[in-house]
Amino acid sequence: MTAMNTEDGIADFQRRAELLKLARSGDRVAMKSLVDDLGPLLWRVARYQGLSIDAAADVVQTAWMKLVKHWESIEEPQAVTAWLTTTVRRDAQRIRTAARRESTIDPVEFPDPPSPLTDSVDEQLIRKQEHRAVRRVLARTGSPCRELLAYISAAERPDYDVIAQSLGMKKGSIGPTRGRCLARLRRDLQKEPDWGHGEER
Template identity: 35%
Template sequence: MDDTAALVRAAADGDAGAWKELYQRHSGLVWAVARAYLVNGSDAQDVCQTTWFRLAEHLTRIRDPDKVGAWLASTARHEALRVIRASGRATPVSDMGLLGVDIDERSPELLILEAEEAVADAERALVMWGAFEELSDRCRRLLRLLIASPRPTYQEIASGLGIAVGSIGPIRARCLQRLRTLVAERGVTGIRR
């Protein structure tokens, strides 16, 4: 099924395949919204589960089934903010744990060369992430959603962040320009425009 509204109706009628398709289409969006607000992975997972539970509760009452992605993004945002309020903390998300070097059993010379390249890449990534974390919360959240896979629609992003659809492009441009400036100040070059 390609029609989102038809998927929502089929899922509401108990079609497990339709529910699975909805989940596959929108789970990346829900996760990206949750992680844009929450540092703790288990909190983000809880928000995702709660968001999908809320959809199951309201599946027959969704006013505009074609926009279920925006509904999910908005619900994930509200749930994440609820978790933040309940815990009394809001901390920027750090992806430093994503940086790692895989070591295998090839020749020592090749491993040394690859290790040097990996260190250089890791150092560049550290600089990039350091610059990224200096961006405003708004910029970090928007850029994370724009790189989510599958990529959410602008309507879903707008709902997830509580901003107007028409402001996404200009905000994105300003955020990327600020990121380029921060990275250039640190001596990293070759960033695409």
């Protein structure tokens, strides 16, 4: 990843963050600019999940509606790209899974009920505490690690083409950068009181 590519990627995140701030204040031109900027990327994410043209269009439109509804909850405006792509990807996966289920389950038969949850209250609490620790560490992590880890953690099969385009990175540099970012994340997590609860990991 060249310095120019990195700078371009960071500049894109900063520009989109400013557009989000303006859109929050009621600037329709800023909102349109944000849609024009990220629309093609979101479309590609939806189509990559195997959706039809119509389904992809619906998912992308719904993502924008969700953004307007929840944008005050986005604490870091720089995260708007990851927020939108994650929303599109999850909704697309949900639709694809539902369509697959409808095509494979006989309408007169019902699948076995899911197994009951076996996690204890303590285990659930530990997971929540560790999740908060991860969020705190990521909030302190600079670009491009924060955005890269957000993309990768949100997808079962990360699309490196989409990540490269969005972050301004070379596709071949994503893997090595991911390794360095994860190593740094692990080191920082060891310093968090909610991570591991004093046990060696």
